[in-house]
Amino acid sequence: MSLDPQLLEVLACPQDKGELTYKEDEQLLVNPRLGIAYRIDDDIPVLLIDEAQPYPSEN
Numbered sequence: 001m002s003l004d005p006q007l008l009e010v011l012a013c014p015q016d017k018g019e020l021t022y023k024e025d026e027q028l029l030v031n032p033r034l035g036i037a038y039r040i041d042d043d044i045p046v047l048l049i050d051e052a053q054p055y056p057s058e059n
Contacts, residue, residue, distance in 0.1 A: 003043065013038075014047050030055050 002024055011020055013031040020029040020038070028037040029045055037055035039046050 003040065003045070007045075011045060011047070014049050015052070028055070032057060 003022060008020075008022055011029065012018060013020055013034070013036075015034060015036075016031065018031060018033055020031055022028075023030055023037070026037075027040040029040065029047070030037045031052075032055075035055055035057050036052040038048075038052055
């Protein structure tokens with residue numbers, strides 16, 4: 001399933017308030033600046049700092 005593009009425009013990382021990258025195939029919202037990702041459960045982003053998981057840097 002895919003998130004609504006309008007929702008993606010307004011979502012921000014709760015830690016640094018920056019933009020998140022949507023990884024549809026993994027159902028994750030990634031913050032490459034901090035090397036973390038937030039999962040998406042049943043089309044609902046789980047943007048809780050304590051729920052963030054490490055995500056490998058794309059550099």
